[in-house]
Amino acid sequence: MNDVVKSLSPRLIPAADKSDDRPTREEAEAAVRTLLRWAGDDPQREGLLETPKRVAKAFKEFYSGYEDDPKDVLNKIFAEVEGYDDIVLVRDIPFYSHCEHHMVPFYGMAHIAYYPTKGVVGLSKLARLVEVYARRLQTQETMTAQIAAAIEQFLEPRGVAVMIEAEHMCMSMRGVQKAGAMTITTQFTGAFNDAAEQVRFLTLVRHGKA
Ligand SMILES: Nc1nc2c(ncn2[C@@H]2O[C@H](COP(=O)(O)OP(=O)(O)OP(=O)(O)O)[C@@H](O)[C@H]2O)c(=O)[nH]1
Ligand SMILES: [Zn+2]
Structure with a gap:
């Protein structure tokens, strides 16, 4: 096995830790509302009301590899x-x-x-x-x-x-x-x-x- 691969493999091969301190969905959605405000917008306006829910759901897809x-x-x-x-x-x-x-x-x-x-x-x-x-x-x-x-x-x-x-x-x-x-x-x-x-x-x- 190539040295680079050998030195990386212990960290890289297992699925990511499923740690207990994962935030709840509500906490994730609140974080999205904070970022919307950071972007300069109003999370309470109609078009953005469901955005935190959609973003949390999209994150599940973008980062599903941690489960695999x-x-x-x-x-x-x-x-x-x-x-x-x-x-x-x-x-x-x-x-x-x-x-x-x-x-x-x-x-x-x-x-x-x-x-x-x-x-x-x-x-x-x-x-x-x-x-x-x-x-x-x-x-x-x-x-x-x-x-x-x-x-x-x-x-x-x-x-x-x-x-x-x-x-x-x-x-x-x-x-x-x-x-x-x-x-x-x-x-x-x-x-x-x-x-x-x-x-x-x-x-x-x-x-x-x-
Ligand atoms: N080596 C490597 N660098 C990456 C990758 N993806 C993004 N980057 C780089 O990560 C670096 C982060 O640099 P920082 O100086 O810490 O952050 P920054 O001020 O946002 O840097 P800029 O992108 O140059 O504005 C940038 O040079 C990105 O181009 C990647 O897959 N590999
Ligand atoms: Zn980048």
Whole structure:
């Protein structure tokens, strides 16, 4: 296992703590009313009356990944694949996440590849794994490492490659205001530490043929 993944994995693999000090829905809605006032608006005006309830509900969707455990996503392995042990790559998995610095969306595509050893997982599970980590407060780097670490731990492949390309709204609509700037992160383990393997991965991601 790659050193970065190994050092990150204890913190990153389990589902987030379900701590007891979670606020009630009423407390969450009151916090939204405070932010509405902070934005300069009046939470009591008609159009905003139901907004705190909607925001609390939307947060449940945006951050549902805290309830999910990668173990439950990757626990079903299909071993009967006639000895197939070549690359499995799912590219262009769209995702929406929120940056942990500003709680503003960043969104883009994830590309995931691995070389199976003990079997393969259902292809949809790789997209579900992206959801587990995207639906939390994140940095793009952490999310990239977490996806690679989970596949390492549960599939024990010959290698994993993860690439994420995303636009960060905190860089587009505020702050430095560079709309369209794209951030690319990669995490390679095992066989993918080889330069030729990285070229194969990137070629498949870009052109669909090796
Ligand atoms: N490395 C990394 N940085 C991120 C990510 N998402 C947002 N950021 C950056 O987090 C940084 C936070 O910087 P700060 O100086 O603490 O906050 P700020 O004053 O709001 O910074 P500006 O965005 O430059 O206005 C910014 O440079 C963001 O671009 C991410 O996924 N990875
Ligand atoms: Zn941000």
